[in-house]
Each structure stands twice: as C-alpha cells, then as structure tokens.
Amino acid sequence: MGRHLTLSLRFWSRSLSFAIPRNTLLPFPAAALLKANVNVLRFSSSCCSAASFQQKQSCSTNNCTPLPLCKDSPLSGLENELVGYVFGKKKATEVAHLVWKHVVRKGDTVVDATCGNGYDTLMMLKMVADESSAGCVYGLDIQREALKSTSSLLDKTTSKAEKGLVKLFNKCHSRMEEIVPKSAAVRLVAFNLGYLPGGDKSVITTSETTKMALEAAERILIPGGLISMVVYVGHPGGREELEAVEAFARSLSVDDWICCKFQMLNRPLAPVLVFLFKR
Numbered sequence: 001m002g003r004h005l006t007l008s009l010r011f012w013s014r015s016l017s018f019a020i021p022r023n024t025l026l027p028f029p030a031a032a033l034l035k036a037n038v039n040v041l042r043f044s045s046s047c048c049s050a051a052s053f054q055q056k057q058s059c060s061t062n063n064c065t066p067l068p069l070c071k072d073s074p075l076s077g078l079e080n081e082l083v084g085y086v087f088g089k090k091k092a093t094e095v096a097h098l099v100w101k102h103v104v105r106k107g108d109t110v111v112d113a114t115c116g117n118g119y120d121t122l123m124m125l126k127m128v129a130d131e132s133s134a135g136c137v138y139g140l141d142i143q144r145e146a147l148k149s150t151s152s153l154l155d156k157t158t159s160k161a162e163k164g165l166v167k168l169f170n171k172c173h174s175r176m177e178e179i180v181p182k183s184a185a186v187r188l189v190a191f192n193l194g195y196l197p198g199g200d201k202s203v204i205t206t207s208e209t210t211k212m213a214l215e216a217a218e219r220i221l222i223p224g225g226l227i228s229m230v231v232y233v234g235h236p237g238g239r240e241e242l243e244a245v246e247a248f249a250r251s252l253s254v255d256d257w258i259c260c261k262f263q264m265l266n267r268p269l270a271p272v273l274v275f276l277f278k279r
Contacts, residue, residue, distance in 0.1 A: 074226075074258060074277045075099065085262065085273070092230045092271040093192070095262075097123050099275060100188055103226045107134035108187040111180060111220075113173035113213055114205065115141040116192055118150030121166060122157055124188070129162050138180050139168045143203060146196050173205065174212035180220055187225045189217040193241055194232030204237055207244035214248045227276040234269035245274055252276065 075082070081098045084090035097120075104110060104127040112121045121139045128135030141147050147168050154163045169179045173191065180186060191213070195204045217227050231242045249259040262273040 074102065074275075075260075077102065082262070086264075092273050093120070095273060096120075096190070096228050096230055100124070100127060100190070100226070100228060103224070103277075104128060104188050106130040107132055109136045109138070109180075109184045110188040111176055111186055111190070111217070112137060112139040113176060113189055113191045113217070114193065115139045115146050115150045115168065116196055117146065117198070118153035120190055120192060121150050121168075122153055124190070125154070125158060125162060125166055129165055133161065133165065135165050136184070137166045138176070139166060140171050140173050140176060140179070141168075141196075142170070142172045143196055143199065144170055145199055172209055172213075174209040174216065176213065177216045177220060184220070185222045186217075186220045187222060188228065189221060189226075190228040192230050192232070193245070194235060194238060201235065204235060205241060206237065207241045210241055211244050211248060214245070218252070221278050223278055225278045227278075229272075229274040229276075231272040231274060233272060242272055249274065249276060255279070 078095075078098055081090055081095050085092065085095045100123070104124070106128060107130060108128045110124045110128055112124055115121050118139075121137060124137045125135075128137060139147070139150060141150070147170055150168060154166060167179070171179065176189070191205075191210070193205045193210060195201045214227065221227060229245060231238070231245055233239050233242050246261070249257075249261070252259055256279050258277040258279065260275050264270040
C-alpha cells in the first residue's frame with residue numbers, strides 16, 4: 001500500500017490534485033479539506049481567484065468549522081460521502097447512487113443505459129416508484145444474460161406493480177432514443193462502463209458506442225437532469241473509453257452543463273466517477 005492517497009478533482013475547465021498522507025493526523029479534518037476545495041471550485045467553470053482560494057483554506061488547527069458546499073452546487077450535502085470514497089470507505093457505485101438521490105424525484109423517467117446485473121436498475125426504481133405509478137425506468141443491455149439477471153433481481157426484490165414500471169430492452173446503449181419516447185422528460189441517464197460482472201469479459205462497452213450513447217443522453221435529458229458514469233479502466237479498452245468520455249464532457253457548454261470527474265491518481269485501476277449535470 002502507498003503512503004498517500006492521491007485524488008484528482010477535474011471540472012473540465014480547472015483541476016485540483018492533492019495528496020493525503022496515510023495514518024497521519026491532519027492539521028484539520030479531511031472532510032473540511034475536501035469541502036473547502038470543492039466549495040472554491042463550485043463545480044463550475046467560474047472558479048474563485050487564487051487569493052480567494054487561500055482565504056477559504058485559512059482554517060485554524062484548533063477551531064475548524066467544515067465548509068459546506070455552495071448552495072447551488074449539485075453535490076451539496078454529499079461531502080462526507082465523497083470523503084468516504086477518497087478513503088476507500090464508499091464504493092464508486094454507492095457514491096453514484098447517493099448523487100442520484102439528489103437529482104431524481106418520485107414519478108420521474110430515468111434510463112439505465114447498461115443494466116448489468118440489475119442493481120442500478122433496482123436503485124432507480126426505488127427512487128421513482130410511488131402510488132401514482134407515473135415513474136418509469138428504461139433499461140438497456142446488449143447482453144441477454146444481463147437482462148435475465150436484472151429481471152430475476154427485480155422479481156425477488158419488488159412488487160408486481162413496481163416491476164411494471166421497468167421496461168427492459170436487449171439493445172446497445174447507443175440506441176436509447178429508439179426506446180425512450182420523445183415526449184419523456186428524462187431526469188437521469190446512468191452508465192456503468194466496462195464488462196458484465198461475472199460475465200464474458202471480452203464483451204465490453206466501447207469508445208465509439210459510448211460516445212453515441214452520450215450524445216443521445218444529451219439530447220433526451222431535461223434541464224436539472226444528470227448523466228452519471230462509473231468508468232472501469234482496468235480492462236483492455238477501458239482507458240480509451242475514459243478518454244472518449246472526457247472528450248465528450250469537454251465539448252459541453254459551460255453555460256449549460258456542470259461536468260466533474262473523481263479519480264484516484266495513485267490507484268490506476270480504481271473506477272472513475274463522472275457526473276454531467278444539465279443546468
């Protein structure tokens with residue numbers, strides 16, 4: 001194990017990296033460090049000046065009040081979860097689910113672009129389902145095995161009425177516009193990019209189809225919505241796919257999108273979290 005945890009917070013207009021010594025008492029809480037830095041970056045291109053940055057970081061070692069995220073930050077209230085991810089106490093998928101809860105509402109329409117074994121689909125369903133039965137989860141996967149696993153999980157964990165809100169399709173994620181009605185107000189499109197856990201590792205999402213899928217997600221997402229990605233990079237093609245995701249994020253207008261990436265720099269195989277918030 002290394003002696004430091006190194007985290008990169010990238011916002012496609014500015015980036016920040018810092019190292020946190022292991023087993024070392026910090027001069028102020030790690031949570032405050034992350035909160036202070038995130039507060040300065042504001043998850044947007046409008047960063048504070050260097051002088052303001054230093055002023056924000058001036059935290060007394062004896063009396064430190066953790067700085068909250070800006071009220072207009074889409075990740076406000078998730079400081080502890082983000083710190084948990086930095087220190088390996090939260091999985092990337094857990095953090096993604098917590099972010100979704102800040103965006104998704106009961107009765108919403110959401111898309112699981114890569115169903116996998118169904119855990120994301122199930123989480124989405126729990127977020128949108130209510131007595132009105134207005135919510136809807138569209139799930140896609142190119143592998144029939146994945147859809148069978150997803151359907152089986154829903155059978156075990158949901159009621160018949162709840163499962164009726166889920167529509168599963170054996171299609172590539174790049175073809176989501178073929179199954180989501182044009183009139184649908186999509187609040188969330190989520191991706192787990194890589195291969196099916198426990199499945200054939202030679203069948204993976206690819207840079208080309210993922211780029212097409214992101215372009216489709218951009219078109220169907222409503223203002224206030226989120227494109228969420230957990231990008232696995234430890235397999236052949238994973239790094240190239242992450243580069244395609246980054247290139248897509250950089251192409252989005254800063255006036256209309258808030259784009260951020262969470263990546264552990266000295267854990268090269270750790271999944272990378274990417275969130276694209278539509279203003």
